[in-house]
Amino acid sequence: MSQTAARLLGLLSLLMVPRTWSGTELADRLEVSPRTVRNDIGTLREIGYSINGTRGTEGGYRLSANGAGIPPLMFDADEAVAVAVGLHSGLSCIIGGMEETSALALAKLETILPAAVRAQVQSLAHFTVPVVGNQPMPIVDPNLIVTLIDHCRRHERLRFCYLDAGESATQEAANSSSAHGVHLEVEAYRLVNRQHRWQLLAFDPRAEDWRIFSAERIVPKTPSGRSFTPRPLPAEDIGDFVERHSTEPRWRHSAQVVVDAPASTVIRRLASAEGTVEALEDDRCLVTVGGQSLTTMALALARLDADFTVIDSPDLRDCLRRLSHLLGRAADDHAAPALEAPRTTNAAPRTDK
Numbered sequence: 001m002s003q004t005a006a007r008l009l010g011l012l013s014l015l016m017v018p019r020t021w022s023g024t025e026l027a028d029r030l031e032v033s034p035r036t037v038r039n040d041i042g043t044l045r046e047i048g049y050s051i052n053g054t055r056g057t058e059g060g061y062r063l064s065a066n067g068a069g070i071p072p073l074m075f076d077a078d079e080a081v082a083v084a085v086g087l088h089s090g091l092s093c094i095i096g097g098m099e100e101t102s103a104l105a106l107a108k109l110e111t112i113l114p115a116a117v118r119a120q121v122q123s124l125a126h127f128t129v130p131v132v133g134n135q136p137m138p139i140v141d142p143n144l145i146v147t148l149i150d151h152c153r154r155h156e157r158l159r160f161c162y163l164d165a166g167e168s169a170t171q172e173a174a175n176s177s178s179a180h181g182v183h184l185e186v187e188a189y190r191l192v193n194r195q196h197r198w199q200l201l202a203f204d205p206r207a208e209d210w211r212i213f214s215a216e217r218i219v220p221k222t223p224s225g226r227s228f229t230p231r232p233l234p235a236e237d238i239g240d241f242v243e244r245h246s247t248e249p250r251w252r253h254s255a256q257v258v259v260d261a262p263a264s265t266v267i268r269r270l271a272s273a274e275g276t277v278e279a280l281e282d283d284r285c286l287v288t289v290g291g292q293s294l295t296t297m298a299l300a301l302a303r304l305d306a307d308f309t310v311i312d313s314p315d316l317r318d319c320l321r322r323l324s325h326l327l328g329r330a331a332d333d334h335a336a337p338a339l340e341a342p343r344t345t346n347a348a349p350r351t352d353k
Contacts, residue, residue, distance in 0.1 A: 007032065008043060011026065011041075011044065014029055015044075015061065015063040021060050021062070022060040022061075023037050023038065026061065049063065050063070052064050106145075106146055140198050144220070145198060147220055148191050148215065149191055152189055152190060152191060154227070155230055156224050156226070156227050157185050157188075157227070157228055158200075158202065158220065158225065159183075159184075159220070159223075159224060160219055160220045161182070161183050161218075162217055162218060164181050164217075181217070185205075186213075187202055187203040187204075188200060188202045189202060190238050191215070192242045197215075197216075199212050199215060200213045201234075201238060203231060210234045212242055212247075212248070214248050250290060251290025251292070252290075252293070253294055253313075253315070253316075254288060254290035254291075254297075254313075255288075255289055255311070255312060255316045256287070256289075256310075256312050257286075257289060257310050258285070258308060259284060259287050259301075259307075260306055260308065261283070262285065266285050269305070270289075270303075270304065271300075274289060274291065274296075275288050287304075289301060294316055294319040295323070297316060298320050
């Protein structure tokens with residue numbers, strides 16, 4: 001880091017303390033002249049920081065929170081990794097609607113990181129493990145999301161294997177040669193988060209048509225394809241276009257149930273990624289529930305804490321029956337078997353002569 005950059009970072013750190021600093025105080029802290037402080041304040045203002053300045057004996061400088069935009073932030077290596085960890089977590093979030101924002105921010109962050117710090121961030125997948133067994137949606141590797149966004153940004157063709165339905169790109173990424181699917185090369189344009197599920201809008205030159213791919217089934221190939229000249233998008237509202245043209249089912253399993261509770265109550269207890277709610281008469285509602293597994297759906301319905309009737313899924317009824325027997329046995333009032341305490345001994349180990 002240059003001497004000027006280090007000094008600006010030190011000045012910014014002082015200004016982030018919520019108080020007014022006199023020019024003399026800042027000069028003493030940074031061991032520079034008051035004139036240098038004034039020049040550095042001007043530099044910070046030029047790059048977007050809003051700094052209030054007042055004259056007089058009680059005057060000084062104070063960082064303002066006002067302004068429409070956020071100025072550039074300066075992080076050290078540990079802070080950058082900490083921010084990236086949070087953004088990676090945001091990509092796997094199933095509620096809150098922050099997935100797309102997290103992906104864009106993470107892509108920008110990784111672009112400007114030094115090589116050593118970027119390597120730390122990209123290795124996050126090795127020590128951050130999402131719990132996938134009870135998720136209503138498939139979890140996509142954050143590094144894959146960043147890769148897809150990077151292809152869109154650089155107008156570079158994406159070469160990938162598109163796995164068969166039901167296979168996970170995360171599971172195959174470590175050994176992509178064993179992936180079963182079709183091999184494609186497309187022009188990547190937009191990554192859309194559709195109802196908590198990532199989908200890639202791309203143009204397929206071989207088919208001469210726009211196509212939509214589920215991100216969880218994409219295994220990128222290296223090296224990347226050649227650059228391409230962007231063509232006009234197929235619609236002004238890309239989200240609506242993907243919604244109307246996607247052929248991918250929202251969930252692996254789904255069912256409709258009638259819940260004996262008002263829609264307003266059920267909506268508060270059911271995550272948007274788990275289902276939709278439609279009000280019915282007599283304070284009941286129709287719920288379309290879905291997930292990656294029948295057990296996930298059953299647990300979501302149990303969380304509603306209300307009576308419900310399954311309309312159209314014998315498989316879900318069988319799952320509910322199995323869970324009912326399992327939980328019923330656990331709830332039976334019978335004497336639990338005594339657990340034998342592990343034996344301990346203070347005797348020294350015998351040694352053979």
